[in-house]
Amino acid sequence: MNKTLLGILISTLAIAGCSFQPVTTEPLAPVVLEPVQYQPGEFNRESLFQLLQAEIAGQRRQFDVALVIYLQQAKLTRDPAVAERATRIAQYLQRSDDMLQAARLWIEAQPDNPEPYQLAAGLLLHEGDYEAALPLMERALAEDSRQALALLVGQASNMSPRQLEGYIAMLDRQLEKAPNDSYLLLARGQLLKQLDKTDAALADFDRVLQLDPDDLDALMLKAELLRLNDRSAEALQLLRPYLKSQSDNRQIQVLHLQLLFLDGQQQQAAKASRELIKHFPDDSQLHYYLALLMLENDQLGQSRTLLEQLLEQNPDNSEPHFYLGYIAQTEGRNEEAIEHYSRVTDGSNLFQSYARTLNLLDRPADQARVELIMENARARYAELAPRFYGLQAEWLNQHQQRDAALAILDQGLAELGNEVTLLYTRAMLIDPDNFPQIEQDLRKVLEMEPDNASALNALGYTLTLYTDRYDEAYRLIEQALQQKPDDPAVLDSMGWVLFNLERYPEAIEYLQRAYDNFPDPEVTGHLIRAYWADGRQNRARELLEQHLSEDPQNEHLREAARAVGIN
Secondary structure: OOHHHHHHHHHHHHHHHHHOOOOOOOOOOOOOOOOOOOOOOOOOHHHHHHHHHHHHHHHOOOHHHHHHHHHHHHHHHOOHHHHHHHHHHHHHHOOHHHHHHHHHHHHHHOOOOHHHHHHHHHHHHHOOOHHHHHHHHHHHOOOOHHHHHHHHHHHHHHOOHHHHHHHHHHHHHHHHHOOOOHHHHHHHHHHHHHOOOHHHHHHHHHHHHHHOOOOHHHHHHHHHHHHHOOOHHHHHHHHHHHOOOOOOOHHHHHHHHHHHHHOOOHHHHHHHHHHHHHHOOOOHHHHHHHHHHHHHOOOHHHHHHHHHHHHHHOOOOOHHHHHHHHHHHHOOOHHHHHHHHHOOOOOOOHHHHHHHHHHHOOOHHHHHHHHHHHHHHHHHOHHHHHHHHHHHHHHHHHOOOHHHHHHHHHHHHHHHOOOHHHHHHHHHHOOHHHHHHHHHHHHHHHHHOOOOHHHHHHHHHHHHHHOOOHHHHHHHHHHHHHHOOOOHHHHHHHHHHHHHOOOHHHHHHHHHHHHHHOOOHHHHHHHHHHHHHOOOHHHHHHHHHHHHHHOOOOHHHHHHHHHHOOO
16 A cells, blocks of 8 residues: 555545435345455555544544554554554654654655654654664665754764764765765764864864855854864954854854954954944843853943843843842942842842842841841742751851751751751751761651762761761762762762771772862861871871961861871
8 A cells, every 4th residue: 555545545534524424225145254464565454444443533633542553553554654644643642652663664664765764863862862863864864964964963962972983984974975965064073073073073164164155054163163172263263254244143243252252352342242232232132141241251341231221121020130239249339239139039040149148248247137038038939948948057057156057947847847958958067966866867868869969978978977887888978979970079988988998999099089179178188098098108298298288277187197196
């Protein structure tokens, strides 16, 4: 059966549904039917009946029923039109497993059609199964390279180096057949960029520009790659011939502005920014971006002017207040900054506005004001209440009021129940003499979030400090390390528990990695003690002298000195 025949079947159903009239018929003698035999690409009476049922189910919007029937008939008939219809229904229902199954049946029935390859490859790319997608993608490129390559490039940042190499090799094979295909060259260049093969990527973009000097995709990709590699002068030279002819292209104009700042041409950048605002006077989104770009490049006055204009145009948008608060804070106008922060009412900077406000209220005399601000914040934004309780507790603890900090956390837990943020924060503030309460809070956190790496690490490290349950501590920290293998805090904890287990060479390995990433005094003290215990006293003395000369009163370093017997 072909696609046209399926279309005739479906249209016949529609016509029959409209024209059916009951007629008188004579009784007929029973007919003995031969057993049904399925032949690839052919209908029989059973398949016709099943497909009619599926179409009726579809007309009644029973798409799940229709999909089951079409999938079954696609397997039995091996008909491309049936497989295609199953694929479309699965795609509409967003049933990825069924869609992939139907697309594979379509490929088997019609191996020269690139469309099912594209659909299957796109689905596998979206789901991250890059290796399974690769051979399908190669077949999909046979016809519509643009759409297939767009899918590929969109997933490139999520691929491993080995997977990227596989796709680059596939593109190499395609380019052997079509060496001047711009889409292939641009795609390969972007994959090479992901591998930090800058020169090879630039060569591909250059080749496209040689083929078509007005290819804006290649132009922007090359300029952006030059920018990322601190070659802003080259990128500026590349863009300059296009600035007049592409005066309406926001992307090119904004990149040009970024490059001027990166190249240290502050005055030219400020002038270009003003010209861009005049050219696009009603583009508030562009103006907002330019205001942030000015702020990022210390053009505070120009940034403030743009932000104030945006507020005049749209007073209900509270986001500019956050950055106006930041500018006022930078310039030392603290009360003005607090006023702006208080007017941020939504968006991603809402909590940060409160955090910055408390940072500005840095005197013990501000406690009553802090309490009022936090009380109002919790009432107004109930979903953020746990974070606000934690923020207030942190402020109190920083002002040497640990008891008050614990009291506010107790209040939050009484009001909100066992809440992860509050339990963890309280465990970190509780007096070490009350180790049972510390362990209880962290255990509750792990009951609610068994994979919470911070809690696993905190409990494991705390066990090494206040108990001799080192094996248990090791298991907890090992779990945390599986989730955060490069976190200096977790590496330090693992090194310290191994030190307590007297596995000194292993301890040094982890502690050295932690020290290389975050050489704070506590990590340094642990590493000094591990080197000393392992018999490497000269290295321990060297580290101790180096860091004590920089911070002679640090208690972690002095404790390490006492532990190894150095005066």
